[in-house]
Amino acid sequence: MTDIPWDKLGIPAPLRDACAPDAPLPLRTAAARGALPATTDALLGALTVLLGDPEESVRDAATATLRGLPNPAEGLSQRTHAKVLEALAQLRTEPALDERILLIRNTNDRTAAMIARRAGAAMCGMIADNHERLLMTPDVVVALHQNPACPDVALERAVSFLRMNDCLPPLPATRAGGGVAEGVSPSAPGSRTAVTAVTPPAPAPPAPSGDDFDLDAEIEAALAGLPSPMLARQQARTVLFDLDSLGRPGTLEGFAFDFREDMDFGSDLTEESAEETPPEKKLTLEQKIREMTVGQKIKLAYLGNKDSRALLIRDRSKQVPLAVLKSGRVTENEALSFAANRSLSTDVIRELSNNREWMRNRAFQVALANNPKCPPGISLGLVPHMSPKELAALARNKNVSTTVSALAAKLLRTKGK
Numbered sequence: 001m002t003d004i005p006w007d008k009l010g011i012p013a014p015l016r017d018a019c020a021p022d023a024p025l026p027l028r029t030a031a032a033r034g035a036l037p038a039t040t041d042a043l044l045g046a047l048t049v050l051l052g053d054p055e056e057s058v059r060d061a062a063t064a065t066l067r068g069l070p071n072p073a074e075g076l077s078q079r080t081h082a083k084v085l086e087a088l089a090q091l092r093t094e095p096a097l098d099e100r101i102l103l104i105r106n107t108n109d110r111t112a113a114m115i116a117r118r119a120g121a122a123m124c125g126m127i128a129d130n131h132e133r134l135l136m137t138p139d140v141v142v143a144l145h146q147n148p149a150c151p152d153v154a155l156e157r158a159v160s161f162l163r164m165n166d167c168l169p170p171l172p173a174t175r176a177g178g179g180v181a182e183g184v185s186p187s188a189p190g191s192r193t194a195v196t197a198v199t200p201p202a203p204a205p206p207a208p209s210g211d212d213f214d215l216d217a218e219i220e221a222a223l224a225g226l227p228s229p230m231l232a233r234q235q236a237r238t239v240l241f242d243l244d245s246l247g248r249p250g251t252l253e254g255f256a257f258d259f260r261e262d263m264d265f266g267s268d269l270t271e272e273s274a275e276e277t278p279p280e281k282k283l284t285l286e287q288k289i290r291e292m293t294v295g296q297k298i299k300l301a302y303l304g305n306k307d308s309r310a311l312l313i314r315d316r317s318k319q320v321p322l323a324v325l326k327s328g329r330v331t332e333n334e335a336l337s338f339a340a341n342r343s344l345s346t347d348v349i350r351e352l353s354n355n356r357e358w359m360r361n362r363a364f365q366v367a368l369a370n371n372p373k374c375p376p377g378i379s380l381g382l383v384p385h386m387s388p389k390e391l392a393a394l395a396r397n398k399n400v401s402t403t404v405s406a407l408a409a410k411l412l413r414t415k416g417k
Helices: 011-020 025-032 041-050 056-068 082-090 095-102 111-120 121-129 130-134 140-145 153-162 215-222 231-241 277-289 293-301 304-314 319-326 332-339 345-352 361-367 376-385 387-395 402-416
Strands: none
Touching: 011 025, 011 041, 011 304, 041 056, 041 082, 056 082, 082 095, 082 111, 082 361, 082 387, 095 111, 095 121, 095 153, 095 345, 111 121, 111 130, 121 130, 121 140, 121 153, 130 293, 130 319, 130 345, 140 153, 153 304, 277 376, 293 304, 293 319, 304 319, 319 345, 332 345, 332 361, 345 376, 361 376, 376 402, 387 402
16 A cells, blocks of 8 residues: 555544554554544544555455445545545445535546446436536546436436537447437547447447547657557547446455545645745646646646646636635635736636635725626625725726726715715
8 A cells, every 4th residue: 555645534643553554453453343433534534544454354344344334424525535435435335425425526537437337317417417527527428328327318418518628538339228329429520539339349449530640659659669559549448438447336346545546736736835936837837737628627726736726716717717716725815816816707706705704804805896807796795895095996996897986986975074
């Protein structure tokens, strides 16, 4: 097992000592049986660690405890580690728990696909309408495609949304049961090259598309005696359709005890620093983010550091800035700078105003009222609470709505009497 991120797993120091691989066997066994005092969230983290214990009896005890734990959803939050969620989804197949896990943004791609594969009709519809999840994990539509319980209309909605955002993965030609799903034709415009479902005998590789085929790369590989890059990509894609590789429900088959496997981004994008970032480094970060897909940007919005958030908040896609604000990582100073940023969209400004804690800050209110992108309906509610000095500045602001500046001037005259 790789290095254990105790803090991110929510495991307090006393419980860490009982879960560490070098802890005495009786202590690890007690922890695996849930016999040590711990909150539900800490216990879930500890049991996930103990699922990879070197001693089989400890692994079995942790598995049994995790399977029988009452109301595990009580210990889940938006900050629950992805491996905890994956272990729960692997060992327990409860629709209510699956729905809770799927709504948590930390849920990794493998877990999302696992749940989509076994979801009932109602949950399939929920997944199809969860645009943020579809953008973060486009391949979840492959699992929906192979799920016999998924209604065609729900699948069509998911496919249409991903195609519209130019991130539809290749889909098998037929659905489970032999039918062809409406709206997911392999030759549908805007989709990437489709492949046939993986059933023997293996189908011939699809013809290269403009996105897949790089003539120079093929020539270089041939001269060097290396495999075709295009063929390698197609073979990698077929793994998506081998859904048995996700693991059998109720077992840990396919579960990897690597707590770093979900780290999609480097420390320069995720680790906070007390020092000011040099301009040249900011340019590098901006280039990295510019090359990401919308789904990757949304993931980074929930995991990124201050520098990442400062870049993502200005993204042209509506979902990305909103994910930054929903991440729970934005500080009050960052929120204040966002409120004064005239390049942000009206939707982002409106979402900022929905945060009650930030709205208690007078400086934040003033920044919003002076931002031309702030909807007048919000600004007008802030003006009456301003001081004469703040009203005077707002009355002179030529960029805000004339209704807002006129109200500020009127209140200034009233307060000046």
